[in-house]
Amino acid sequence: MTLALELKDLRKSFGRTEIIRGCSLQVQAGERVAVIGPNGAGKSTLFNLISGRFPPTSGQVLLNGQRIEGKKPFEINRLGLSRSFQITNIFPKLSVFENLRCGVLWSLGYKYTFLKFLADLQDANERAEQLMERIRLHKKRDVLAANLTYAEQRALEVGITIAGGANVILLDEPTAGMSREETRRFIDLIKEVTVGKTLLTVEHDMGVVFGLADKIAVVVYGEIITYDTPERVRANQKVQEAYLGSSVADEQAGAH
Amino acid sequence: MDLPGAVPRPVPEAAGRQAYYSFRPLNVGRWVVWSGYALLLLAAPFVFTSSLALTMLSQMGVAIIVCLSYNMLLGQGGMLSFGHAVYSGMGSFLAIHTLNLVSKGQLPLPVSLIPIVGGIASALFAVLFGYVTTKKAATPFAMITLGIGELVWASSLMFPEFFGGEGGISGNRVAGGHPFGITFGPQIQLYFLIAVYTFVCTAGMFAFTRTPLGRMLNAVRDNPERVEFVGYDTQKVRYISFIIAAFFAGIGGGLAALNFEIVTSEVVSGYRSGAYLLFTFLGGATFFFGPIIGGVLMVLAFVLLSEFTKAWLLYLGLIFLFMVMYAPGGIASLIMMNVRVASFGRLKELWVSYLALACTAVVTLLGAATMIEMVYHLQLNAALGPKLTFLGVGLNARGADSWFGAVFVMATGIGLFEVSRRHFVRQWGEIHEFIAREMKRREAL
Amino acid sequence: MEFFTISLLNGISYGLLLFMLSSGLTLIFSMMGVLNFAHASFYMLGAYFAYSVSQLIGFFPALVVAPLLVGLIGALFEKYALRRVHKYGHVAELLITFGLSFIVLEVVQLIWGTSSVDYRVPALLSGPLFTLYGTQFPMYRGFMMLIALLMLVAIWLLLTRTRIGLVIQAALTHPETVEALGHNVPRVFMLVFGGGTALAGLAGVIGGNAFVTEPGMAATVGSVIFVVVVVGGMGSLAGAFVASLAIGIIQTFGVGIDASLAGAAQSVGWGITPDTFGYPLWKLKISQIAPIMPYMLLVLILIFRPKGLLGTREG
Amino acid sequence: QKGETVRIAFMDPLSGPFANVGQNQLKSWQFVADRLSGKNPAGVKFEVVGFDNKGSPQETLNTLKAAIDQGFRYVVQGNGSGAGLALEDAVEKYNERNPGKEMVYLNYAAVDPAMTNEKCSFWHFRLDADTSMKMEALTSFMKDQPQIKKVYILGQNYSHGQQVSKFFKEDIHRKRPDIQIVGDDLHPIGQVKDFSPYVAKIKQSGADALLTGNWGQDLTLLVKAMNDAGLKIPMYTYYAGVTGTPTALAAGGESQVYVVAYGHANHTGDLAQIANDFHKKFNDDYYTYATYNGINLLGAAMAKAHSTDPVKVAHAMEGLTVKSFAGDVTMRASDHQLQQTMYITKWQKARKGEYSVENTGFTFVPIKQMDPYVSSTPTSCQMKRPAG
Amino acid sequence: MLQVADLHAYYGKSHVLHGVEFDVGEGEIVALLGRNGSGRSTTAKAVMGMVESTGHVHWKGQDIVGRKPYEIAHLGLGYVPENRDIFPKLTVHQNLMLGQKSAKQKGRWSFDDMYAMFPRLKERQHTEAGVLSGGEQQMLTLCRTLMGDPDLIIIDEPTEGLAPKIVELVGEYLKTLKTRGVSVLLIEQKLTIAMAISDRALVMGHGSIVFHGTPETLRKDAYIRKEWLEV
């Protein structure tokens, strides 16, 4: 197996506080990894560093063996890494279809062209159309994204993320704010659309985590304290102390 | 015409979907709208024939192009520019210099192509200035355009060698060869040249909204951060669009140069830039065709309103105030709201209300305008006696009866307007509830 | 030395004047995010009110009354117009103030006529304050500087001693939540806008007779005050203060510098003659462009330090 | 011809920042036209209608079209050389393209020399004196002031200011080569709020006189700054008399300001009468004396041509001499520039019987009168005259 | 303390609440449960005067329908909105300051109490709240409202996005609120915690209250659970 993503002693400080304190991680291609950890541990920050939203203070990020740390988000995206956001981040005044098409365009090589009509780009349109069906928003094709319900917006968020066909996908709390039932359906959807891709996801819902992940990375205080299979992580004493707490988590995990 | 930002249309029939996004040149609605537009451009000079009307029509064509190009920035890219006149103006200057070269026989270029020279020149300026301008978005962008605008304007007076000083640069458009006897001397010939350019540029800019770059420009407006995560460099999207907008603005400027045959530094002034901003907004920045209305209104306001009343700037200010407050989407949004109502077949119920609203509004305005005119008269022409005529009615600006009459007319107007407005609001609300239900129903199908 | 001292003095006093003109704008811009294009119009109103009021009850009462009147108008404008368009975003807010500036201009001309009015510096404050190297420093200018400093202190107190600033900033993103926490948001907005415009009015009272009270006075200060706010850093009062002084000093010394690109080229051995390409640009002296240097500064700052001198955020 | 009504289109800013000047001048034209209607040699009536060009060259072209549509054949304009040059050019082109419908343009205040030199037109007649002529008059006055040794030139950085500087240097070099030019500064027009740095610079240069072509705020602020700094050197100016400026000057206290102009506030005779009546009627000053010459010139030319047809009247005006408020004036045929008496006036407190300008208690008193030949300048105009 | 009767609420034209009825007593924790979109948040907003509403809301004997939100807040009602409306440009400490109704106000809670409850917040005191992690933001909103010293606090989904351990902590904390005499109206999605700490439970469906009882009865009532809580 090849490494899709590798972090080498990644560090990030904001001002004087070091938020990420030397994270190293190796993700095999096609693996599904859940990143868990207490609030403020640095999970979203880790994603921000990987996806180029912030440059790391030190350390390396390798995507398919190529160093990408310090690159701009669009450069990283073009190399095949795409992410979603914890707080919904879509194009509110464009329709669902347009949102998805925006996600598709670059990867099909249309770049900054203004000499071709969008309508003539059969491949882009078909891709966006298929994607829309896959995230089950085809009924809302021409609704402005701002007018979607919360769950639909979350789905669109993930839709845009996978639209470009990136093979490494980072999802930050994709199910936040959804009801149990919606969450369940949504996780199925994520599994379905990321088949064959490398997936990293942040989640607090242990049910989701244990249902989805091949491996779990536990981030505490800016460090990855364990990186292992779900079973072993659950059994890990340190994880229970720092994160899971006692009964609640078990019950939640068991709920599915 | 289906325009970006328009109200969401109902989902098309499943069978039609395949054809939905493929370009259909024979889309009936679009065909009708565009030929109507062309026809309007063609027929206008035969309806309005005076020489003032002709030159106004020509200026409208120019204003339409420039306002549309401005809206590429404002409406489509969310870039609030205070310096668009720099680009239309530079187009004008380069065009007039080119025209003079042609006149002197140093450049074998048909006069009809000079606007393109203006466009290319502006685009080159945009390559230069735009690079720094579009580095930023939002307020910093607006402020850089303000700064560059002020600098260019100040320079335009300082360098008479290029800008011609106070007198500007004049030229003679009757130059070069005269194919088919077209000299562009008579205004009507020039009008048709402008009309052709206006049509082509409008089509071109509309087409732009339908291209990948045009769409990404919308995306950058809505959420620049996310754009970076789908592979695009927002700065580059803004930069390229800025250059294209400048290109069209330059064409407009070039046409203006041919129209007036003189270009003075006012064409790059901040005042001009402000006018483009205001009228684009007034026409409606959220719809593609809004700036067309804005351009027409701009010429009407500057040329006609000021002839009609000395208080024109006051009226203009008030119109803006009320438009921004009550119709922030501009006139285009008012139109589109009614089109939407019409598409659900409910417009015809409204015409009585509209008539009532219009009549009462006119009465109110009449009263208010009478008072404004009397005040202006007192201020400006008091020495000529208190008598004035307004709309054919003799008034006495110092007479209680005139004032009483005006106040009475206005008060009545306001009262009746309020009554019809309430009625209208109820009706409008009811119709929109109906539309919302109807849309849900269709969606469920 | 003599020239340097006098120029420095001139620069500082001009800088303080700029700060006086723009302090209200800074307040409104930093707190409410509204680019108030009518700020200069309120400045003009202050001057005209002061002119009328001082004819009735004298200059010093006018110093208080005129700004209050202007502030009242500002508050009413906020309440009945600006507030309604807040939800449509900053462009709409900006445009409505744009519209207002037209209206104010016309109304001023209607009431006071199109020419300048005879608004003079009161006898008590005219005459020189001191004389330096044979150049007088006018008392009124000293008074102006004093008022500018008082404005700085007043705003600073407002920002640090009250929570108005916090309330407004919070309300920009989540007005409803702020209300639910027990703050009367609309009233605070009205106060801030009224206060900002009152400061503009005060600047008008002082500036109106120091310069000329005429309908064109708003247009002449119109855009340079934006430069101050942006260069200083949006949202930073201290920044605006520093920027005012910097612009004042740069501009004043700029006037004294007769160097040009042509001169520079000559000194490194290039001959620049009237036939050289772009000669007008080469021969331009720094002193000739001194008054437009603020705009250059604006552009440069935005490119290289978009946060402004002391600002903390972009935009 | 007798009893006929000649309609004149007046095109100047009637709204916006320069409205005060435009409104005053429109009233001046109308007032004089009214007064001289029927009482001119041709016995025609004059009617002046205002068009608002907002001071903009492009808008001027629109108002010209509007006037043409409404059948006007005479247009007057003056406020701003930008609009003037645009109008001159447009009238020329219009007349060429529309023979039989010619227009005549009387320019009463646009003073860019180009209009009667390289850009001269047969259809344009200037009633004011251009910048170069005023400079001739001004330097002729200054050369007799032995106390002037060092002059500082300050001006607005646009064509007018640049021309003032250029002409001054040429003329003074010719007339008083010993006068030193200790400073020659240009500043952007309308951008300077605080002139004290300039005053400091002037003071440092040791100048004993200041020459400026500034007008409007740029002039009043400069004068104020000089007063404030206590720099008491004489100022030689062009435009201290324009509406609003005297009020602003008065508010700044007493100052040594000299103005060069073709008239002044304290004329006697017919013009004084007009000024007084005008003031009574409008509570405003009559200072656009060119209106008087303009209407007289038209009346005389129409009498000479026995017609009100613009082409004939234009030909008749060439070389025509009429009586003005200050001796005879002649419309020079070679460039259509009126040759007239020039004055140097000084700004000072009005004594009894002197005209109080803008009710300020100050006035402009003539301290030197110069015959037309003094200010006459050569022209490079190559007049193209239509046959007729 | 709080009595709600026949409460109707509207978003523009759409009628969302249809005669909601319930009450909260002193020192009581009442859980308001229901599916997404059932109208729980709207109920909270209606009580706070943040949506157009008609009917009766009595608070300490006064009818507060139609009052402005800030007036209601001054009467002692506190509200924690559901989507973490923290003020992003202000620091954590400033956010807390805004919770106080006036600078001088002395309430049951001090800054130190808050920082003791969530030490993370203390660490991040001077950071802009906008960069806080999602969970930290959630803690901040809770504390911010407490700073206003409310007698009744309406909390909309406080545990959203919190780590399991923190969820437990919040539950504990709500219980201590109760001991200090503060009533709680807890809007929740997660049955577990709501059931564990509340005295009474309400279930909402389609804009009205469909169940009213103790957590035990609710646990037993399979029909209500199936029909109105699970899908």
Ligand SMILES: Nc1ncnc2c1ncn2[C@@H]1O[C@H](COP(=O)(O)OP(=O)(O)OP(=O)(O)O)[C@@H](O)[C@H]1O
């Ligand atoms: N730009 C920034 N400046 C300063 N501090 C920051 C910045 N961004 C994040 N932080 C801090 O870094 C820490 C980690 O934040 P992060 O958002 O990565 O947490 P998280 O693990 O995603 O938590 P949660 O599960 O609550 O979302 C937090 O304490 C946050 O306040």
Ligand SMILES: Nc1ncnc2c1ncn2[C@@H]1O[C@H](COP(=O)(O)OP(=O)(O)OP(=O)(O)O)[C@@H](O)[C@H]1O
């Ligand atoms: N601002 C709004 N405008 C129009 N309708 C709204 C608005 N907010 C909520 N609604 C509608 O009101 C109904 C009740 O919404 P509410 O937010 O009260 O539900 P909830 O029970 O809190 O659900 P959630 O789990 O999503 O928070 C929903 O159907 C929703 O679509």
Ligand SMILES: CC(C)C[C@H](N)C(=O)O
């Ligand atoms: C306003 C006037 C004083 C302008 C002057 N006539 C000029 O040509 O510049």
Ligand SMILES: [Mg+2]
């Ligand atoms: Mg996070």
Ligand SMILES: [Mg+2]
């Ligand atoms: Mg809710």
